[in-house]
Amino acid sequence: MTPGAGANAGAGAGAGAPADGGLAVRGLSVGYRTPRGLAQVLHGVDLDIPPGTAVGLVGESGSGKSTLAYSIVRYLADNARVLGGTVTLDGEDLLAASGPRLQAIRGSVIGMVYQDPSAALNPTLRLGEQLTEGIRRHEALDRRQAARRGAELLDRVRLPDPESIMRRFPHEGSGGEKQRVLIAMAFACRPRLLVFDEPTTALDATTAAGILDLIRGLQEETGAAVLYITHDLGNVARVARRVNVIYAGRVVEEGRVDDVLRRPRHPYTRILMASVPNPYRESGRESGRESGRRRLTTFAGLPPNLLSPPAGCIFVDRCPFVEERCRTEPVRLPGGTGHRAACLRSGEIAGSPLPAPVEAGAVNEPAGDQPLLEANGLEVRYGRQSLIEQVLRVPPEPVHALTDADLVIGRGETVGLVGESGCGKSTLARALVGLASFRGTIRMGGRQIRGPADMADDYRRAVQIVFQHPDLSLNPRMTVGQIVGRPLRLYGRLSGREREERVSALLEEVRLPANYARRRPHELSGGEKQRVAIARAFAPRPELVICDEITSGLDVSVQASILNLLADLQDELGTAYLFISHDLNLVQHFADRIVVMYLGRVVERRTMAGGAIAPPFHPYTEALLSAVPVPEPGLEARQIRLEGPLPSPKRPPAGCCFSTRCPRRLGPVCDGEPPPLVEAGAGHRLACHISPADLAAVEPIWRRIESEGTETA
């Protein structure tokens, strides 16, 4: 556990004293040349990863964490310049390595796994070829030997039936399977260092949890040094021993994961942790909007301009504890091996509470008993037959995207819709706004709607949608003013002047300056774009806003501020939300009621009267909950991992849709009979053959494995 003595010496002395093994980064500074000058994205970063340890690097987008990763493998963009510092691996200077040497290092001495497994694999080559290519390149093995090694590796990343996986093309595997193949490739040549760059971000929660287990297992087995890069402190707690928190190109806090999570010392780390709801703490919390549980702590201000960073502390403009000397005195991360933070006041403010998020004064209580919109037996099937298929009379095989879904949304309430990719949650949203044709009925305002053609203007005005990617949902050729003003023009009769005033007022409502009306989407940050999309949805004063994964692509701190904005708007205007997300943790924090979907069906529906969700829950909900990463030291989550692939929505299982992967499967009854939707409590129904009483008796998800007091320096 004690890092090498070199770590001590190197931290202060810029001479670059080599560590006795593993990766040592000393005073690394990297900048990008831009048309407006040099943007320095890394400032004197020190990082030590002794052999056999896993170190986490946590930061938001733009923090420089990926630049650090790419500096280590010398794979920086053309306009990047290393301004100073050294990177050594087992004493070898990586920044000085020649071209051929680098080729030998990459893939054999250093393995790397990236965020998006589908982008990292060549779609035209079989997985086996891609896996063995690296092995044959770096170790003189013939085709057959390499194939045998490949199969062994796939077995070690716990992929069943390696031979068949190796014959597949990338599109024939799921995201989790592909990421496992990539991890196998990274481990193939017994590397001394592994770099993981957000390896679970593109995956579903239950898949991601399995990948994290695998990374930890392989790391302990092989004794490789691991650098694990993520934006999520909860993930780090599952994989790494030590963690570096990076902000604006500087490591602002470093220490053992347990220490950092238990007593974060830099204000940035503290706010970062507070901006994500903690499901474990949440479970012990009071509920209801009146207790103000809905607002999350978030940052004031913007990240610093990298072209002209502030002279003193880099966090100065956003810090709630800022003092005059923070602006002028240079702040450095102290040397040493303990828990360190680059903050002048870290000692004195450690105990002082963060400023609580501001709650709105007047609160519109939801009225769940007055239904605003009711959907009954919604079914959506996709699939168009090509001309050839029709001529050949191939029987149609439609995708059952949504099957028999019921949904009730009350006035002013927030209904959370949770499920992983392919569960039909976005299809439900598309059906509700008339983007998908459906069977079944939607009832709203005394009117029956049986298809998109029945949706009159007043329905379309009352039900608005915000999409996941603001880059795609805002027309790049329009100005913000045109985008936000369009619904006003479509539904209302306002003069040009009045409309302009309304647009300014709407922008103000979503906390954007009124002069943004003249900008175009590409001039805005991701969070700002999403605010514009929200302003457009709120422009016609809708009664229901459907939020389809609207925070998924955003940093957690931006996510927090968007959620706070939604809460403010709801309190002010009494708008109902259908809040769709893959993140059960977020939904249970934000919603009044929750609907859980799996494979196009609703499997559970519950009110959130109890604060956080508690047993009984559907076995799928249980698996989702156990997969939520918790930034909490000394806590062990019960391992519920779903085995096998998601069944094809073209041929859903005959009985319970979850029966093929359910860890609590009873027996043939689950395969043969669709489960009834049984009452499990007030406003709580779940579709399972197991009785609610038995489901209520499951052991808790989280267990303390050490007492709060134990702390080692």
Next chain:
Amino acid sequence: MTDRFRGSWLERLLTNPLGLAGTVILLVAAAQVALGPALAPYDPLEFHPRNRLEGPSLAFWFGTDQFGRDVFSRVMVGARSTILFGVVATVLSTAAGSLVGIVSGYVGGRIDDVIMRATDSFMAIPNLLLAMLIITVLGPSTTNAVLAVAVSFTPSMARIARSVTLSVRTRDFVHAAVARGEGAAYIVLREILPNVVAPVVIESSIRIAFAIMIGATLSFLGLGAQPPASDWGLMVSEARSFMFRNPWLVVWPSLAIGSVAIGFNLFGDGLRDALNPRVGR
């Protein structure tokens, strides 16, 4: 003014060396089109019987042809018909192709199938051959040659417009408009069309070069401009018989065709990079 220029696509076009070169060539060509006859020292149709088939001299910079006409004057005057030919043919094909492509891509389904199979069968015939077929039906003249080239270019422009429309159509801002209850006209004209224009304009600026060459080829074959017009393609054609006595006769109009074609090509490439700053960086 300078503020608007900085960071704009125009700045990116002019700071790219190849884009700048293309722009300069096109400005020179534009000057020839605009000033044509004013730049010519002689009447392009005037015979100088004593000076037939002469090489370049101080009196006749590019030499003279078999009738003693001044080649420099003919090249200057011929710019107008040759370049306008390419531009007009391309503009026509772009307009027709975009209309067909956007409708096909937006409506989709059976209509899309039918339109696209039709364009595919047209594209199976080489452009030049198709243009010649059309002219043999309509009769040889400059106007008919323009129409023929425009028709032969339309299917590929339709393909491009359709593929861009398909990618724009699936973006969420179009879904958002549909969900709001917008009409088809608004969606096509305001949401989709502005996003299709840039890639189509880039493509057609490159295509002008091809159109000029096909126009020149048609004139060369006697299917476009008719003698005694000062058309570059026709000049190459007429010079063919005297190529060995005075090679300059072929060189000058060919150089003119080539440089304008390259100019449009470089300009089109530069425009593409300038309008999509993320590509190729």
